[in-house]
Amino acid sequence: xxxxxxxxxxxxxxxxxxxxxxxxxxxxxxxxxxxxxxxxxxxxxxxxxxxxxxxxxxxxxxxxxxxxxxxxxxxxxxxxxxxxxxxxxxxxxxxxxxxxxxxxxxxxxxxxxxxxxxxxxxxxxxxxxxxxxxxxxxxxxxxxxxxxxxxxxxxxxxxxxxxxx
Numbered sequence: 541x542x543x544x545x546x547x548x549x550x551x552x553x554x555x556x557x558x559x560x561x562x563x564x565x566x567x568x569x570x571x572x573x574x575x576x577x578x579x580x581x582x583x584x585x586x587x588x589x590x591x592x593x594x595x596x597x598x599x600x601x602x603x604x605x606x607x608x609x610x611x612x613x614x615x616x617x618x619x620x621x622x623x624x625x626x627x628x629x630x631x632x633x634x635x636x637x638x639x640x641x642x643x644x645x646x647x648x649x650x651x652x653x654x655x656x657x658x659x660x661x662x663x664x665x666x667x668x669x670x671x672x673x674x675x676x677x678x679x680x681x682x683x684x685x686x687x688x689x690x691x692x693x694x695x696x697x698x699x700x701x702x703x704x705x
Contacts, residue, residue, distance in 0.1 A: 564583075577704075587685070588685050589603070591681055591684065591685055592678070592681055595677050595678070595680075595681045596674065596677070596678075599670060599673075599674050600640075600644055601670075601674050604627065604629070604633075604637050605637055605640060605641055605646075606674065606678060607627055608623060608627065608634070608637045608638065608641060608647070609641065609646060609647065609663060609667060609670075609671045609674075610671070610675070611623055611626050611627065612647060612661045612662065612663055613663050613668065613671055616653075616660075617652060617653045617654055617660040618660060618661050619652065619655070619658050619659065619660055619661070620634050620635065620638060620658075620659070620661065621634075623637075623638070623661060638661060641667065644667075645664055645666050645667070646663060646664060646666060646667030646670055646671075647661060647662065647663055647664065647667050648661075648662055648663075648664055649661060649662075650662050
């Protein structure tokens with residue numbers, strides 16, 4: 541495993557920001573919060589994001605960086621605008637993600653095969669190698685954070701979340 545210097549070394553994790561581990565405090569009356577889907581999602585997201593960052597720390601991989609690496613690896617001649625659209629983020633956000641992956645040595649811009657005015661994105665050899673390793677680690681992370689669910693419940697949860705956005 542090769543440890544990389546983060547392109548954003550000052551990113552604070554949920555626990556560093558003072559966010560709790562996601563467990564509800566039995567001494568607190570949460571009132572209407574108990575009935576809010578968004579509140580439940582956010583609490584789960586805090587726990588999931590913290591675990592993801594802990595696993596990926598040696599690689600300097602964040603969820604957007606991982607998503608970009610997967611999308612670029614699976615889509616030949618993908619352009620920055622295509623990546624932004626696929627990730628559901630602004631083009632400027634995609635630029636930041638690609639720049640950070642470029643700085644880490646995982647991604648590069650190449651001449652497009654279909655449009656001489658644009659660049660396509662490509663993983664470097666090091667990026668492809670890293671993606672293979674981090675994908676296995678992320679799959680382990682995903683299994684760990686969803687361990688209380690059986691396979692039908694995991695599929696149902698993904699389907700329900702897809703309905704929300």
